[in-house]
Amino acid sequence: EDQVTQSPEALRLQEGESSSLNCSYTVSGLRGLFWYRQDPGKGPEFLFTLYSAGEEKEKERLKATLTKKESFLHITAPKPEDSATYLCAVRGQNYIPTFGRGTSLIVHP
Amino acid sequence: GAVVSQHPSWVICKSGTSVKIECRSLDFQATTMFWYRQFPKQSLMLMATSNEGSKATYEQGVEKDKFLINHASLTLSTLTVTSAHPEDSSFYICSASPGTTFETQYFGPGTRLLVL
Numbered sequence: 001e002d003q004v005t006q007s008p009e010a011l012r013l014q015e016g017e018s019s020s021l022n023c024s025y026t027v028s029g030l031r032g033l034f035w036y037r038q039d040p041g042k043g044p045e046f047l048f049t050l051y052s053a054g055e056e057k058e059k060e061r062l063k064a065t066l067t068k069k070e071s072f073l074h075i076t077a078p079k080p081e082d083s084a085t086y087l088c089a090v091r092g093q094n095y096i097p098t099f100g101r102g103t104s105l106i107v108h109p
Numbered sequence: 110g111a112v113v114s115q116h117p118s119w120v121i122c123k124s125g126t127s128v129k130i131e132c133r134s135l136d137f138q139a140t141t142m143f144w145y146r147q148f149p150k151q152s153l154m155l156m157a158t159s160n161e162g163s164k165a166t167y168e169q170g171v172e173k174d175k176f177l178i179n180h181a182s183l184t185l186s187t188l189t190v191t192s193a194h195p196e197d198s199s200f201y202i203c204s205a206s207p208g209t210t211f212e213t214q215y216f217g218p219g220t221r222l223l224v225l
Binding site: 004036041044046096097101102 | 115154155168214215216218219221
């Protein structure tokens with residue numbers, strides 16, 4: 001059974017204070033690891049897809065990295081508008097996506 | 110960018126009634142649509158995958174007779190929660206893909222269902 005565990009559950013940062021969110025996973029035959037941003041009461045917004053260990057992707061203040069067991073979402077010099085819940089999901093050889101519970105990020109001005 | 114809408118955004122109903130939720134792709138043709146359910150502080154759970162013109166594929170543990178999915182056109186899919194009960198109260202989110210893969214899905218804003 002595919003599993004995704006995200007940590008921490010909640011994170012409070014000061015504006016400009018860089019940090020990382022963790023997504024640990026077990027999956028049979030990784031077909032993709034996905035990061036999404038979800039604002040309260042809204043659907044997820046796609047951020048990144050990573051397919052193989054060593055792969056990295058960047059978008060503005062966000063950078064996602066992938067190893068064989070986990071992925072990190074690094075947030076550099078965050079701003080209050082980065083406050084959201086960040087979701088990680090994996091898709092294995094059964095092609096059914098498994099989502100983590102998310103990390104709720106609050107960035108204080 | 111690709112836009113997906115859901116209607117209604119909020120619905121409150123009495124136990125035993127049926128509720129229909131619409132999911133529309135506004136600026137692209139959605140070959141595949143996905144329906145998810147999200148309980149508070151829980152993960153997003155895939156309920157079913159639907160392809161236009163064919164029957165939906167339901168995930169294990171999802172009752173197909175309770176959650177009726179219709180994907181009658183390339184821009185519209187509907188989820189009907191039949192004989193809703195309080196335990197069906199949840200946040201229902203659809204996503205749509207112009208292809209057949211999970212990778213290119215665009216999520217709708219979600220529908221919050223409260224069954225009294």
